[in-house]
Amino acid sequence: MSYSPFISELIKKLDAKEGDTLSVRNGEREYVGTLMPHHEFSLEDIIILKLSNGYNIGIRISESSSVTLISKGAAKEKKPRPEQHSSGKTVSVLGTGGTIASYVDYRTGAVHPALSAGDLVAAVPEIKDICDVKAEVLFSIFSENMNVENWQTIAEEAADRINAGAEGCIIPHGTDTMGYTSAALAFMLGDLPKPVVLVGAQRSSDRPSSDAYTNLVSAARFIVNTDASEVFVLMHASSSDSSAAVHRGTKVRKMHTSRRDAFKSVNSPVVATVDFEGGIDFHADYRKKSSSKVCAQTEMETNVALLQYFPGMSPSVFSRILHESSGVVISGTGLGHVSSDMAEEIKSAVQGGTSVVMTSQCLYGRTNLNVYNTGRDLISAGVIPGEDMLPETAYVKLMWVLAQTSDADKISEMMRTNLRGEISDRRDISE
Structure with a gap:
């Protein structure tokens, strides 16, 4: 305007x-x-x-x-841009909205998704020295409005760009549900031959403290200058402008409402750090790039619920959800516990055909249903242990698994198998 x-x-x-x-x-x-x-x-x-x-x-x-x-402001001497030394590799930027692509309405103070992917990239001219950029907008929404159809669109479009020759994809995304989207893309895109990196910002792009610039440049450098090929989330590693952390898409969680280093890898080390001066250090194993094609498997069972157990949780209140859902992920206490009356209701639901997965609201550590009586009763009822998966990752994975098979044994096997780095082989001693 x-x-x-x-x-x-x-x-x-x-x-x-x-x-x-x-x-x-x-x-x-x-x-x-x-x-x-x-x-x-x-x-x-x-x-x-x-x-x-x-x-x-x-x-x-x-x-x-x-x-x-x-x-009057100081006159700026217009200097010709230095000769670019782009790698010649093409990186696709698929805009989805969120704070990284937002402006502040200075009449109300509200933040709105108003910046196009092209404008966003244009505001970071250094990115063109790293790679050739093809930017486009898939949609412009805040991440709380993301749904399964949006995940499917992102996965399909990213697969198309990679199969057409892109070295990788950057997905500017709102931070609040970025972990859900990264997990969904990880399962939908399977064994990726090129990386897909989700980036966000905790400060809108027109604010002096915005982290959009450094996160975008770091994502481009990571895609072009490494051989890593998975779904990743890249955000600030600390509150200062020093480096970005590269998280595995199935192991990352937003742990603070507003800090620039809000994202943490849970039950897993960060895959890499990208120094804002250009250096890249790896800290964990990762899938490497290849010349193969990617085939997106985007089918999802949407009749799945994510419940957090709490003291006094009434079985009667949640009976309908448990019995009428195709699958339910429960974030239980400690090693994966619920009260004995809730355990009985869950047992009834499992016997009725609902797939139930137990995770822990502790987040760090692994569920173990073999230690206490309630856990053993849940195992006997057919509840699937969620190992050390984040509740939201288990939720997205169950949606994807239920779309691949209806066989109860196969569902249990797939949920307990590490498909995209969502289950750790061993406990990280740094927890």
């Missing part, structure tokens, strides 16, 4: 340009700051100033407002 005619004329009279310092007075309040670009999401009567503390503020301008030019 462009400026209103009134503001456009005002800025023209002031001969104000982006980068100039303005004073804006509305009544008794005065704001002094650097004039920032007016992006397409800004309302027509709002101008954006960057204050001396580094933060941006949106100010409504009316005919009663007083706007003064304080100083």
Whole structure:
């Protein structure tokens, strides 16, 4: 959205340009700051100033407002871009929305997915020195609105790009449900010949503390400069701008609401770290690139539920979910426990044909249903131990497995088999 005619004329009279310092007075309040670009999401009567503390503020301008030019910004010498040294490899960027592709509405303070994949890449010119980029938008939504159909679209489009010759795919994605999407892609895409790297940001792209830039550049470097080929999540390794951590897509969880290093690998070391200066260090085994094709298996059984057990959980309240779902993943206490009355209801559901998988809400460690009576009763009832899978990974995996087979023994076998790195062979002593 462009400026209103009134503001456009005002800025023209002031001969104000982006980068100039303005004073804006509305009544008794005065704001002094650097004039920032007016992006397409800004309302027509709002101008954006960057204050001396580094933060941006949106100010409504009316005919009663007083706007003064304080100083002109330093003239920037236009230097020709240095000769690019791209690897010549093509990386596909498939935009899905989220904070990484967002702007702030400075009228309300709300964040909206408004930046296209092309604009996002254009804001990171260094990425073109690393690879040739083909960017497009699949959809522009926040990750809480992601669903199975979105996962299937991402998987199919990523497979098409890789089979067409892309060295890998970067998926800009909202952070809140990134772990679900990365797990879904890991199972759908199988033995990938080229990597798929999901990246996000905890700060929107127009904020001074945004982590979008470094995460995107690091993902491009990782795809082009390594032989790793799985579904990964790449996010800041610490709160500072020093390095990014590369997590296996089935072992990663968002562990903080807002920190830039919110993502952690659970029951597994990070696969690699990417120094923001360009260095890459590996810390775990990984699948290597190949010249084969990828065949996306995107079928998913959507009639699956994820329940967290809590003290006093009423069997009658959850009976319908347990009996009418094709599959249920339960996040139990400790080694994988529920109360004895819930155990009886679960037993009845399993006998009725519902596949039930037990994980632990402790997250770290492995379920073990052999230690206590409740666990042994659940094993006798046919409950499938979730090993050390994250509850959300087990949930996505069960959806995928139930779409591949209806045989109870095969379902149990597949759920207990490490297919995409979701189950650790041994406990990580660093936990």
